[in-house]
Amino acid sequence: MGLGQEMRLNRIFDQRDGRAVIVAADHGMMLGPISGVQELGKTLEKVIEGKPDAILLSPGQAEDLYHLFMGRKAPSLLVRIDWTNTFRDRTYTLPVRETFFSSIATPRDALKLGAHAAVAYLFIGHEDEGQEARHLALVSKYASECARAGLPLIVEPMPFGPRVNKSNYTELVATSVRVAVEAGANALKVPYTGDPESFRDVVRASAGIPILVLGGYRALSRRDLLDVIAETLGVGASGVVFGRNVVQASDPASVLRDIRAIVHDGRPVRDVVAGGDLAKPTRLRVHPERCSGCQVCTAVCSFSHEGVHDWNASRLRVEGKWPGPFKPVTCTQCERCVAACERKALSRSSLGHVGWEAERCNLCGKCVDACPLRVVAIHDSKVKICDLCQGVPECVEWCSRNALVAMA
């Protein structure tokens, strides 16, 4: 890698940890004005408050919005130099009939726009193998021109097309990563394979070229999104490129702050979720049809609150006998216990759930009698009441079937 490429790459990847949080906002060029990018300037102002390391734009938007990138503290600018219709699925206007990719700018054009890197796709799995060869030839040409221009090339290798299926997907991600590396990519944007073990193979295929994980998947929740980031960093990824999960968020800066806390500060996801701006859950929703009766929720509840496995110490219970049906019974935060307590030992806490103060309590048991679901209990001289684990309910965390869900 030449000096220009190295210097520019170092403006994208943080010098302290070699990692990057990048926001992709180039969707309009391929999908039209989808939500979040209609008024891109306004969205980006909010995005930039969250301090991303770089933002990916089309050449036209880069020309229009370059003022957002002025100054040393501003994010770095990445410019997409190719185009494809691949992502126009049935939900978009003019769904794709035949996949195409085109070059829309040269690395030199991107350099003139002030870019710190050029970004291009590389698809493998075309039905017509000549298409794959031509796409690789285009990326190779970009690599050559980027080397001359002193501009890093970020390649987005991606298995795509009718030959790609569930069983070869992971292997093809690794294959496409290696193809991109050997073609001369200086960094990669890579889709997540779904589990850390297979992603480890993908990272190994990159021969040490930094891998940024794509947020193209639809995360179930922010927690889910942050978990994926932590998992991929754990097996050697160097950061993330998130698009819609950020630009379509109601508060992009808050999402980015949480992502940065994981990527750059190395904080555990649980702490970030508990301490972040995310709305805290105020109650649990139960889906009894999903419950397998495994009792992990009751075990983890007693363990996390009392340090022991004792179902009597658990704040919830699972009703039903093998082989089911089962029904988890949890506190609904109805506050009848609060109303029944004459000594005000029970109250709604600032975090939005019922809290218990030992000093005021005389263990009279009125709260236990008031609970319509009989989940409030006195055990070991303490009132056991669901505190939603101060914002990250462990029963929800551990339920493998999502029979328990935290509701804001």
Place this chain on the structure above:
Amino acid sequence: MGTGKDLRISEFVDQDDKRSVILQASQGIMLGPSGDERLDEALERLAGAGVDGIIMSRGLANRYSRIFRGRNSPAMIMSLDWTNAFRGSGHPLPMMRLEHLVLTTVEDALTLGASGVSAYFFVGYERDEYEARNFESLAAICRECDDLEVPLLVQAIPVGERVTKGNYADSLALASRMAVEAGSDLVAVPYAGTAGEMERIVAAAKVPALLLDLELKLAQGQPDLGLVQATGEALDAGSSGIVLGRRYLEAEKVAEAERLIRLVHGG
């Protein structure tokens, strides 16, 4: 051949015995990673074991330039092209129709510090047009190599169903001679089947001919033979060494690679 080519060839053909052992390390750009490779370790060990040259793709050359530093290191030979020919039935995208395309210019290879370049030439394409295109791109590379004085190694390989047991050696002779006439400075050819055929092909090549280690059966007529025996025969037939396939990047194959290096260079 001018000064530049002569000097650069001497960087990967041993000057005492005029022989060479070249390692193919660029197949990842066509195939992806192989199961349990440890690329940097393997490259270092094989460089230490005494391979004369290593064929690299642009990206890997960049990444592992340290392997090539200093006068005692192997020379870097840059792979210029891409093909799906080596995607066998075990690959997630097995080849359906043979494709070949040039990806990198000779000038780029030279800029990146290569001592030589490598390209494929296939005969036996289902459609003759594809052979014509492959030859055309090969000839263009040859002219660029002449212009910049960069030596070219062509891997000449018969492929496909038109190649049978009966015409394999002839197809190989054709591919190799076409490559030479286009202007390649060295050729690498798979084993021809017998010592006699090997001798005929090596003699017809006129330029140094190396035995090419093919891991995959690319044509029905392609003969099977252990690489050690084939190497012995090829050397007896006058060939100038071998091109080792990427299976030699696997840790347990290093000892065999060392044996082959001794077989070629003696000692």
